[in-house]
Amino acid sequence: MLKTFRIGGIHPPENKLSAGKKITPLAPPEQVIIPLSQHIGAPAAAVVKKGDPVRVGSLVGKANGFVSANIHSSVSGKVSKIDDALDASGYRRPAIFIDVEGDEWEESIDRTETFVREKAVTAEQIIQRITEAGIVGLGGATFPTQVKLTPPPGSKAEILIINAAECEPYLTADHTLMLEKGEEVLTGTSLLMKAIHVTKAVIGIENNKKDAISHLQRLAANYKGIEVMALKTQYPQGGEKQLIDSIIRRQVKSGALPISVGAVVQNVGTAFAVYEAVMKNKPLIERIVTVTGKAVTNASNFRVRIGTPIQKLIDAAGGLPEGTGKIIGGGPMMGKALISTDVPVAKGSSGVLILSEEEARRKPMMDCIRCAKCVNVCPMGINPTTLMTATEFTNWELAEKNHITDCIECGSCTYTCPANRPLLDYIRLGKGKVMGIIRSRKA
Template sequence: MALTFRGGAHPPEGKALSEDKPLERLPLSKEIIIPLSQHIGKPANPLVKKGDEVKTGQVLAEADGFISAPVHSSVTGKVTKIAKGPTPSGYPKEAILIKPSEEEEKEFFDPLDPDSVEPEQIIERVQKAGLVGQGGAAFPTSVKLSPPKGKEIDWLIINGAECEPYLTRDYRMMIEEPDAVVAGLKLLMKAVGVKKGGVGIETNKPKAIEAMTEAVKNVENVEVYPLKTKYPQGAEKMLIKAITGKEVPPGKLPLDVGAVVQNVGTARAVYRAVKEGEPPYEVALTVTGGGIKEPKNLYVRVGTPIKDVIEFCGGLTDDAERVIVGGPMMGVAQYDLGAPVLKATSGILALTKKEAAKSAETPCLRCGKCVDVCPVNLLPTRLALLSRRERFEDAEDVGVMTCMECGTCVYVCPANIPLVHWIRLGKQEVAALQRKRRAAS
């Protein structure tokens, strides 16, 4: 029987639009915009200036501290400007603008032998290559691979669930390059020093389960785990519970139960960073939704404007209503299609008026549906109400910080209350309160 977790929901999958489209490469854009902050943590410090010639893979900005990541050039060309530019988050950020040249020259790291490389060398390479998690939060991968002393880690889990509706890039990667993903998993296991590896894949992806099972068949202590198709099966805590049976307690991290979770794309990127010396200068993403004329799965250079990616897919349909970066459950609506694709961008979704239609908000019906589906046992309606009334300390007491913003409660709410909007606001305010308390103590 397929493994799963308590709660969750079954939004329409929408994957048929793009699941049979092999990954292809987008031609170079006329201008590339590389933000200095594409990760959680401090922005990187620029090492180049206007007028400099840069090569593909060259480091453009260095990490500023432990929780930060360097950024690299995704093209060969000339730096035209360093200035604030649009980002998919909606907040303008400092970015390096590059005009690509016709000839491409690459400046990668020296290749390392995946069979003989030492754990410290893997972590160093991952850090220098600026790899960040591709599951959305863009946490620097090297930090996740460096657990504090005394933390015993037994599991390295690859998230192949791809539970966000519409997205199919991980699926394509697993069926097109299963050996690279498994080679990356082996390197990640070596880096952290764990014996057990697992790949969790939802049962709506039988071809991926088959390809990955074949790819791990001669790898010791690694298994593929078919998971029930249910949102948010790919959330770290849900994945760990389904595969290891361990529950990550509220306020704790996967490390606290001995697990590290990485995305399919991260595993492939680790393999390429080690074997080819390649920093993540391109990212795999799905361009889809009823509002895209020709849905596709693409490798896109980091820094490519979203509008160029959409244009390569035939453009928007006449009834396209909303463009989202990411999936429909956790993605962010876009107001400026000049914003660039980042290292952690997983998809570009254009919804039609019909797909995006939402009825007006009504008062809470006290139906309890949001409580039934919350995978981490929260009371979403109460959290939203406390945040709305600015009772942030009370919201903290009832666990607002445990919310993973998966959006399942919003999806089932018959009153169309923007629960996550209020919860997110509550989290920001509680985080500020906690910072103040720390500073005062």
């Protein structure tokens, strides 16, 4: 029997429309907008100014704290300005605007397609290179990778888990990456194992990607300590705590980190980025992004430079379909609606989903009928309807008491609610408020 997590979960229609589509490189745009905050933690501090020339791979933003990440130019050209720009959150934040001129790369970057399997590097050198390259979690959370690789005192990693579930409907960027860059993913996994001093790694893949499972299993036979595990197709299988439960049958307690059960979890895209950073000296300047939707002419998986406007991806996929109702950054479950197609691709941009007006239209909200479906499907074992009520009435004490900060924002509750209640919308609002209260209390 295929393994899965033990609490909650759903199985929405998969709609993997771009599965089987090879990675298509997208040419750099005329201008990129590179946000200085593309990660959890403190925004990077700009180290360039208006008029400065840059190359592909030049450092343009320096990590500004322990939980922060370097930012690099994804193009060559000249800095036109440093100003606020819209990002995927809908807020205006500091960004570096670069006018593109040619495509000159930093000479230290190995641009060849030659696969590099071995390199004499220590664990410390691996972490240092990851830090310098600005690698963050590419599954969406964008947590700086070097921080995850340096557990707090008293904690010790026992196993590395590579999240290759890609449980979000529609998205296929990770699936395609595994098929086309399997050796690089496995080498990146080996480097991560070495960095945290473990001898075992498991790559967890949902069973709806049988070709990727068989491909990586065949390749992994030549990599010591790496197992490729097929998992039940069940959303949100790619949730960090759910994946740990599925693979090693350990549950992370409320408020605790995965390292508390001996696990370090990294996304499969992050493993590939680590390979490029360590073996090719390439910073995180591009990523794979799925552009999809039932009305999209050419649903695709693009390799895109960071900072490219979303509109360029939509154009490459055949343009915006007539009758579009909403454009989502990410997938339909955890993604958020974009307010403009000028929003740039960032390190955490996994997909662009285009929904028709009919698909995007919300049904009228009705009164809660106390059916408890939302409770049954919640993978964190919390009560979504109680948390929505607490947020509605600004009862932050009740919200905190009922573990609102444990919510992983997977959207299973909203998806399953027969009364069409926007449970996740309210919980996100309340979670942000309660986390702010907790920070103030600690300060």
